[in-house]
Amino acid sequence: MAESKKRKKVEQRRIARQQAEERRSKSSDAPQASPKWWVPVMVGLAVLGLIIVVIAYISGGRYPIPGLDNGNINLFVGIGIMLVGFLMTMGWK
Numbered sequence: 433m434a435e436s437k438k439r440k441k442v443e444q445r446r447i448a449r450q451q452a453e454e455r456r457s458k459s460s461d462a463p464q465a466s467p468k469w470w471v472p473v474m475v476g477l478a479v480l481g482l483i484i485v486v487i488a489y490i491s492g493g494r495y496p497i498p499g500l501d502n503g504n505i506n507l508f509v510g511i512g513i514m515l516v517g518f519l520m521t522m523g524w525k
Contacts, residue, residue: 463525474520481514 487496488510493503500506 466523466525470520470524474517474524477517477520478514479517481510481512481517484510484513 484496485507488503488506493500493506495506497506497509500509
């Protein structure tokens with residue numbers, strides 16, 4: 433009789449451990465994969481920003497947006513776009 437009670441307790445503990453492991457593996461805290469569009473947008477923004485910076489540097493700040501008063505604004509726009517692309521890398525899973 434005592435042996436069967438011991439076996440039941442051991443079996444119940446084993447089942448409880450398995451259930452706890454399953455709950456942990458299915459936990460909502462697990463990182464979710466990024467959407468499929470995340471990486472292309474991230475890389476595209478970084479490259480677009482780089483192109484804008486290069487064009488602004490070569491043209492002395494007159495292009496790619498000619499209407500801006502100060503030539504450095506084009507550099508800041510390009511760097512800002514690049515920064516958004518690089519900040520997106522922190523959300524990539």
